[in-house]
Every structure is written in structure tokens, then in C-alpha cells.
Amino acid sequence: MHIEQYDPGDFYDELFDEQGNPRPEATQLIERIKSLSMKDLQQRQQAAQSALFKLGVTFNVYSDNQGTERILPFDIIPRIVSAAEWQWLERGLKQRIETLNLFLSDIYGEQKILKDGIIPAELIYSATGFLKPCMELKPPKNIWCHITGTDLVRDRDGKWYVLEDNLRCPSGVSYVLENRRVMKSTFPQIFSTMPIQPVDDYASRLLETLLNLAPNGLPDPTVVVLTPGIYNSAYFEHSFLAQQMGVELVEGRDLVVADGFLQMKTTRGLQRVDVVYRRIDDSFIDPLAFRPDSMLGVPGLTDVYRQGRVAIANALGTGVADDKVIYAYVPQMIQYYLGEKQILSNVPTYLCWEPEQQNHVLANLDKLVVKSADEAGGYGMLVGPHSTKTEQADFAERIKANPRKYIAQPTLCLSRVPTLLADSVEGCHVDLRPYILYGEDIYVNPGGLTRVALKRGSLVVNSSQGGGSKDTWVLAT
16 A cells, blocks of 8 residues: 555544645655655665664664664654644753753752652652662752653644653664664655754764763863663664764773772773763662672762762663653642643553552553553553453552552553555554753754554554654754
């Protein structure tokens, strides 16, 4: 089926109002695709995949017996966001990041929000991302979350929702940049005529964000990207970002605390490090402060950080704001800290630690999506309508054994985008992860990673669960 026969069906489609009628912002793209035969589309798709392979755009899947690395599947039909809609999303994302930063500053400081009873204290103290060693911490410029990836979805009626916030080590921006590079060679004429906002300056803006954290008075601060190593699922991204920024990619064994500073081992001796963009989870970053069995981190790093002699992005302890139970309170946080109503809505969320809500969840496991509060990547998750009775029974026992660990949400009917599958164009469900940088001001990269569920009918878009990606075109006018 070519795109001329494409039927959006009973879903919100990102490119079509209805069958045969593209949305205004997508008209030019659809006309271009119509001018190509199915064979042309398939050849361009194959060329794009080959280009990504040659660029080494890979990711790892843990426990995958098909090999350590794989190419992230890529679809050449992009998603388009109109200028007006993006401006509204941008305002909502900035409001959310400003709020989460105020929350982190408060929760590791005076804890006013707990004293005022807005969030139950036991939820904070029981969050795996809440780190007591970070109490009274004062990160540079009082900024905690410097790089955020916020997952957005649309329901059947086209309304946007925030699905979750990723404040620890959000991945995927390297695919945004490489997908765009490949798309420019796939549809060069369209890029010369449509007002598509560029995404290419993300790396330079990321470097500016990191340099903004360096201790004052340094003429030429040293920035590094700290990776767990080649076996991490996002190792390609770590090396890509370091290369794009022109800074060193290091592992914990390359660093040492000496003379009161964090130092990098070089062939010319030790070199002081001023800013660390860490892609290691909090608990592994310093065996003296957190997990003593960690072989990935740097002993003593937390002490140097606390003394203000090195900056870390994102700040240690930000994982508490990643917790999916804490996510449920973001609307109240926005009202509490900013005195504003939320611009972007949360997905309605049931908290299993509350008995009445838990009863509702247990009675409706076949209809709800259940998520573990502190897992990511599609792990620890039950998609009720697509689950078996055995899986539902398993999750019921998990919830009853540890209700604090689980939330549940209605199964949204995610929006779709026409996608090239084998020899036909079909609607596949998508989400969107924009990337937000918090430096001297808050910057939202115009686009983001559109993840697409490549299994027919699937709602799971995670790359680790068989998902792929598309380019996201944000229009300037």
C-alpha cells in the first residue's frame, strides 16, 4: 500500500486529518512522497539505513543473544510539528524543568514542600533516586537538572500528555542529530523549500551549558564525558557527544582525586578536570559515597564535588525527580513553586501505595499500563490489554508485595505516523522525547527523538523493546 491509499483509521495521525487529506504543515512532504514509487521509497529507506550503519549509529541491548550492538531501525517518513504547536510545547517544557529544578533544590535543602504537606515525606525517603549524601548539596548556579529528556505522547483526540521525565542520564539525542543528517541527503529538495528548524547546534549548546557550570575564574575549563564503558547501551552516544563537543571521553579508571581536585590521567601527567558530563547512574559514580562495589566511578569524587572544585551534570541526586510516583505530583509542584497552572498535563496516574487506588488497579489490570517507579527502557512494565492472565497475576503479586514501587495509567491510544514497513505504508504509534538544556537560560532543542513502535499494533516504542526512530521536523513558520 502506497501513501496514496494510506488510511489513518480511528487514531490521531500526525500527518493526515483524514484519508487523502494531509495536514497543512505536511502537504508538501506528502506530495513529494506521492511522486515516488514504492521501489524508490524502499531504496531511499535502505540507503538511509546503510548510511546510519556506516556512521556507527548503534546501541546495545543487554542480554541480547543476537550480538552486542545493533543499528537503531530508522524510518524515512518524518513526523512534523507545526510552529504554533511547538511554541506551546516549548513553554510547557520550560515551565516543567524550572519547577523540577526548584523541587530538587528544595528537597535536598529546606524541604518546604514536605513541611507544607504537598508531597508525603515517606514517598521521598523511599524513592531509590533520593540520596541522603546529597542533602545540603549546593550545585553550581543552583542548577540541578542541566540535561533533560521529557517523554510526550498524544492521545486519540490529539491532546498532548507528559508521559515521564528523564533527569538522570537521558539518552537518544545522538539519533536526533544523525537522523537529521541522513534525512537531508534523503529529501534534499524539501529541506531547501520547507522552513524546518535546524537541530545541529545541540552539541555546541550542550558545551555552553557545561562550561556555564565551571568554577569562576578559570580561563580554559576542562570538560569531560564520563562513560561506564563500551558495554553500556548508550556508549555510541557518549563517544558521539564527546567528539561533537571536542572534549575527552573518559571512564572512571581514567580519573583520580589528587591534591583536592579531580584529575585526568594523561601522557603528560595529571590534568585538572572542571566539569563532568556524567553518563553513569548516581549509585555507581563514587564507591566511597554510594555503592562500595562499583568499579565504574571515581573514589572521592563526591567530596570534591561538594567542595565546589568540580561540577557534575546532571547533579547527583536528580534521580528522585525521575521516580514515577514523584512524577504524579508535578502538577502540584508547579502550583506550589510557580503559582501557575500546568501547561502540559500528566497522564492520569493511579498510585498503588494508596489502598483505594491499588484496589482499582488490581481490578483493572487488563485495561491499565502498570509501571515500576524506578525502571526505564520499557522494563518492569505491564501493558494490560496486551498481557496474558499469567502476567497480570504476576504483577498483582508484585503490587501487593511492594505497592510503593508501582503506578498505573490508562492505556492511551498513542498517535500514529505513516511508516514504511516492508512493502507498504502503515500507521505506527509514536512518542516524542524533546531535549532541554538548563544553562544561563532554558533551551529546548527544536525537535526531539520520535520513537516508533515498529511491531504492528504495538504501543511500546522503546529501542530496547523493538522500537525504531524517525526524524522530527519542527517548522519555523
